[in-house]
Amino acid sequence: MQAQPLIAVRDVEASSRWYQTLLGARSGHGGKDYEQLMFDGRMILQLHRWEAHGHLHMGDPEVRPYGNGVMLWFLTEDFDDAVDRATAMRADVLDGPRENRNASHREIWLRDPDGYVVVIAGPYGDVGM
Incomplete structure (x- = not known):
């Protein structure tokens, strides 16, 4: 088993750049709604735009702090x-x-x-x- 955390973000592409820079990771999917960040061939983090795809259990972007x-x-x-x-x-x-x-x-x-x-x-x- 391997954890594959997913966080909801305002701007997937900006968050992807931030995490890629910080972690030395690379994009494994790309896009405005969803991203997979990869390191050594493994997915280490998923990014999902708050409003994309209507997931009911994503949380409320107005309630902070996130996570x-x-x-x-x-x-x-x-x-x-x-x-x-x-x-x-x-x-x-x-x-x-x-x-x-x-x-x-x-x-x-x-x-x-x-x-x-x-x-x-x-x-x-x-x-x-």
Whole structure:
């Protein structure tokens, strides 16, 4: 089994560019209504325009914060490169980069353009690197 998170966004194409830049991912579908973001041949995130296709359980775009209590968490082997990309794109940094000794890795917490919390974490054991 593999998780394939889907988030609802205002502008699929803009969000796709944001996530591709941050994560070093690529488009696997493309479009104004729906996108699949790919990394190493695997889908890591789906983006769906709020109003597209009339999904009843997508949520209400007027109710914020989006994803209340849910964080999009990405594990990466290239943590330093991910931090450099986040800095270059002037991403909204909520915390870090910092060491999380409990999890034995480094992490940076961001907010995406729609307000979702995004965490980039290094591999287990990279504390103190």
